[in-house]
Amino acid sequence: MNKQTRVLIQGGRVVDPASGLDAQADVALVNGAVLAIQNIPADFQPEVIIAATGCLVLPGLVDLAVRLREPGNEHARMLESEMAAAMAGGVTSLVCQPDTDPVLDEPGLVEMLRFRAEKLQQARVYPLGALTRGLKGETLTEMVMLTDAGCVAFSQAEVMLGNTQVLQRTFQYATTFGYAVWLRPQDYFLGQGVAASGPLATRMGLSGVPVMAETIALHTIFELMRATGARVHLCRISSAAGVALVRQAKLDGLKVSCDVSVNSLHLTDADIGYFDSRARLNPPLRQQRDRDALRVGLADGTLDALVSDHTPVDENAKNLPFAESEPGATGLELLLSLAFKWHQDRAVPLLRALQVVTDGPARVLGAALGPRLGRTGRLQVGGLADVCVFDPQASWTVQADTLVSQGKHTPFSGYELPGRVRCTLVGGRVAYQAG
Secondary structure: OOOOOEEEEEEEEEEEOOOOEEEEEEEEEEOOEEEEEOOOOOOOOOOEEEEOOOOEEEEOEEEEEEOOOOOOOHHHOHHHHHHHHHHHOOEEEEEEOOOOOOOOOOHHHHHHHHHHHHHHOOOEEEEEEEOEHHHOOOOEOOHHHHHHHOOOEEEOOOOOOOOHHHHHHHHHHHHHHOOEEEEOOOOOOOOOOOEEOOHHHHHHOOOEEOOHHHHHHHHHHHHHHHHHOOEEEEOOOOOHHHHHHHHHHHHOOOOEEEEEEHHHHHOOHHHHOOOOHHHOOOOOOOOHHHHHHHHHHHHHOOOOEEEOOEOOOOHHHHOOOHHHOOOOEOOOOOHHHHHHHHHHHHOOOHHHHHHOOOHHHHHHHHHHHHHHOOOOOOOOOOOEOOEEEEEEEEEEEOOHHHOOOOOOOOOOOOOEEEEEEEEEEEOOEEEEEOO
16 A cells, blocks of 8 residues: 555544553554654654544554445446445454355455455455355365465355355364354354344234344354364354353353444344334344343453444345345444444443454454554554544434445434544555545
8 A cells, every 4th residue: 555654643542442552642653654652753754744632543443244245346336435435434454245246256356356455545455255165055165275365264144054064164174274264153044034033023024033043053153163173253143142152152262253233232123113124134133132232242352343244235125125125234434433332322441342343353353464463453653554533522413325335224324423533544544534
């Protein structure tokens, strides 16, 4: 990336969850790295000064669940719009899912995506490779070649693996080469519904997804992990029972990490309202007890990261009867404000609320970050100059026509959210500035 030579971020409150830093300080950036925090050299001559009085100066956010819709939608310039949405949300590193069209199961496709993303000089993109060819759950992909092309882990995205023997083989293969497997735990046969099982789904006549669709899948995954020694990241846990199983698995010493979406953290199945397709999501929104358990699990460290689960869905696919509409919602631009809302509403310590969108997800990626290991999701001297300047006193109303993403649908539409990203820097270069 092209780098701004010398930048001074002046007068902000610097918060770095990884080190516990929370102090009023200036920050100096040089050639894509953090030169100094607070103790700015006397001879430092900035080319750009960013006034951050009253703002939080944070590490750039790391989002583990983003759909960029490319390869496959180059004609619509989806990559350009969704990367711009990441910048508007303060997200400087993101993991993109393999369920594109065509699927990310060939090294050439991964290399093309990375090349196009790097040309935009915005967020750093870390692709997930498909676990099986075409995500069909039959034949394993060439994981070594995909890793060489730039994949950081392997996933089935939303396509559930029905064949346990194939899942066992993927664990064995991935473990042999030290790769991580990312799975959304959902039983192949029980997970075919469109809403969470319960009184509301029954009243509305919607096919249900029971909690045991998640727990049965988790039991299977954990047993295979014990047998193979695999390292697994669980994507978008959604139930209280699921949180309890993850907590026990960690106590048992399994190499497991876990994330939760902003949708499940704040909403319940009641937010479906009168068949509002904006709340048609995967995983489905569950009951209040599940939401409360997710909040506790994220606060106490059972869950490692908060994700946007950004899925831009167009008008034609969303404006359909609830059960027929495409699941998903835009989230990149909402992620930081919703993390901050969790901090405000639930009295969660600010450092923890910010850790789950910065250092926490970076730790999930771990060694897959390569030379950026230990420098992503942190704001420290010598680290990457990926910075988000966030105004906690501002507020904004989520409206479709003000979203940068081509995905205009979100269950938070009309909500007033706290805080607003004022500036995003990637590699010391100003990539977004509000207004």
